Amino acid sequence: MYASELVDLMREKAARQSDGWLELEEAAQLLTDAGHSDTSSWCRKLARAAAESNDLLPMHEPGSLVRVVYDDPSPGAPRRQVRTYSEWAHVDDLNAWLAKREPRLPFRFDRPTGATGKPAPVVKALSAHRAQENGVLQALRDAGFNPSALPAAPAGKASPAKQAARKALSYSSDVFDHTWKRLRKDGRIQDEAAPRAD
Helix, strand or coil, X not given: CCHHHXXXXXXXXXXXXXXCEEEHHHHHHHHHHXXXXXXXXXXXXHHHHHHHCCCCCCCECCCCCCECCCCCCCCCCCCCCXXXXXXXXXXXXXXXXXXXXXXXXXXXXXXXXXXXXXXXXXXXXXXXXXXXXXXXXXXXXXXXXXXXXXXXXXXXXCCHHHHHHHHHCCCCHXXXXXXXXXXXXXXXXXXXXXXXXX
């Protein structure tokens, strides 16, 4: 990752948080920093709440803010896992959950201030391309692949890493293929070095 990309990501994260959107891992860390239990316990509680009750702790896709549905009613559809590191919850929803499930806990998340210090009704979203790229990279990591050292593809077939990422995401074939090409072009996904013949 280039320094300019890292700076952009940090700015996007700061803007998202000032607008009241947190990843569950960030929320868990804030609860821990306030002296209430440990991060992994909070992460498990919040993920369970999101998965069990989409109304009490609704989660949203990064950038687009589309609500995430974890329990697809379609026959045979796999249950989607809560991604504590990428899906977003709003502080208002986190506070509502705390009020209902942890009423005696003396902690609530601060109201969003936005970059101007005033309540901000709209989140500054990641670009659609950036959100898609982050999704592919995270899907690769979730499947146990290092995006910087992907196994080579068998002749005439997609690599196991590409197949795993495609299966994990609900992107159309075109969106996935274009995203994959952008990541390749930018060098954010690469094949592992071939073994040297001695």
